[in-house]
Amino acid sequence: MQDLLDIHTHTLASGHAYSSPREMVAAARRKKLALYGMSEHTTLMPGTCHDFYFANLKVIRPEDDGIELLMGAELNIIDYGGSTDLMQFYLKNLDYAIASLHNPCIPPGTAEENTTALIGAMRNPKVCILGHPDNPAYPVDLERLVRAAKENRILLECNNSSYSLNSSRSGSREIGVQMLDLCRKHGVPVILGSDAHIDLDVGNHDNCMEVLAAADFPDSLVVNYDIDFFKSFLPKK
Template sequence: MSWERICQNCSFCQAKTGLLRTRSVCVAPDGRRGEVHASDAACPAFRMTPKAGFGLRGRWGEGVSRSREASRADEPAARAATHLSPAGGAAKLGGSSKRGAPMLQLACDVHTHTLYSRHAYSTIEENVRAAAELRLELLGSTDHYSSMLFSEVGSMERAQGYDLRDFQYFMNYGAWPRVWRGVRLLHGCEADVVDLDGHLFGHDVPLTHEINGNPLHRQLTLKERVFQGCDYVIASVHCDEFARGVSLAQTTRMYVRALEDPKVLILGHAGRAGVPFDVGEVLAMAREKGKLVEINEATLASHPSATSTCRRLAERCAEEGVMISTGTDSHISCGIGHFDHVRSMLEEIGFPRKLVATRDAETFLGVLERAVGTSVEV
């Protein structure tokens, strides 16, 4: 099976070619080290290879020839024996990181994108499949809700600048199952902060009709209509032009006001937004409201210049007792649940596990209900 804890499926198992034969060797820093057999039971340092994690390899010589029915029958026992770590594959419950400390478990990915975001490449089903492969407990789908999706057009059909019909994707979330392939599924969006008052995209776009042309019974803004279908919102800055050259007090107020929005649960990738702010004041508001500060995998992986800022933000969260969320910000399914950089940084800091809201589904759902009032029935 692809998820078996055997040397063949471990990243630390390497092939060494000698004069007479090729042998398998364990190179784990705190593992058994030395020569091993591919089918040997793995040592505590086991880290599943990406190929094994995605079901592309099984036991040495067996491939994946066992039937799908037999595989499913074995899954309950496998889950009882192992807990699959999203970043590195399988880690035994109570297992160790490379430094010998308990490995930080991140069982939720709550910042992900689908094709709807236009510069992303996977469907929601592909994302769910990827989450299920890694045995994630919870997946949050948070497509962009911003001017990046559709341009403002002044036609008769778009008299208010933006057409509600372009955003109806967020209004049919009820078609999604709440549990899909064993993964709890949450509906969200990543909304752009658009001004120094902390307003979110669509706050100033009034609506008069539904997508089918029927008049609304009461006046709503585009933001209000979209947020009705969301379990939670990530508030992020993508275009910082409006915040250039302004005071620290103004940018701090912007983030504080964004966190005050009733539907906002997470302050998104603040470490790479390029907008400085008073960290202490913003974290105080997050703690007061029970909101989360995101440590973003894509930022650490693709924006090395922002690493020190993100690290300091995480350290301050630990010092101030502010809970964090972890999101891959994946724009393609193969990135779902892979938290290599986030986990490494949090472990180096010694970040308190109790402050990681995404450590398991129960914790995240509890934070969501307390902070936003969203109670998800499964």
């Protein structure tokens, strides 16, 4: 199956990434992706862009030499109710949002607190993906999370960076296999995200492929192989 998209990526605007938007798009073109998305960290992440960045996304062309572009954000979940850190005024400009738990923005809670936070973030109408939900620093009730993802039509992410052997989220592979087992059981689709912070990693889902293989996960539940399937999870305009 051909991997057609990558929408969890970060450019220089995120503060701790190393390539420009044009370099990232060029890398997506070289990888022959059909769809590419930029998802900068939102404002409570140290060093990232100001809210105003998300007010000016209109200057980005929706297509670039045959590649469809989406402009999103990786929202920080900031409390155990699932609130996020970007105001509605700016959220309305996004094509999509990823919601994630990050140490600089919220301390790890109990499994109950972390699960409730992720499920609460699903209520944000722009959120269609939960980023790296298998991070061992934030233990969750996987059964409850997978069932909630199905009920709310939210994609759970397999994060290539998390599954790297030198990842700061060591242990994600093992939890990822457990998550995928439950997704297969309940028929819940997943998305592969590179979490690229440099152009060399755009479209790189090699670690994800290893975890999918370990879980014997069906291609039919991976949205990266079907653009229309993926778009069915995007928030309505």
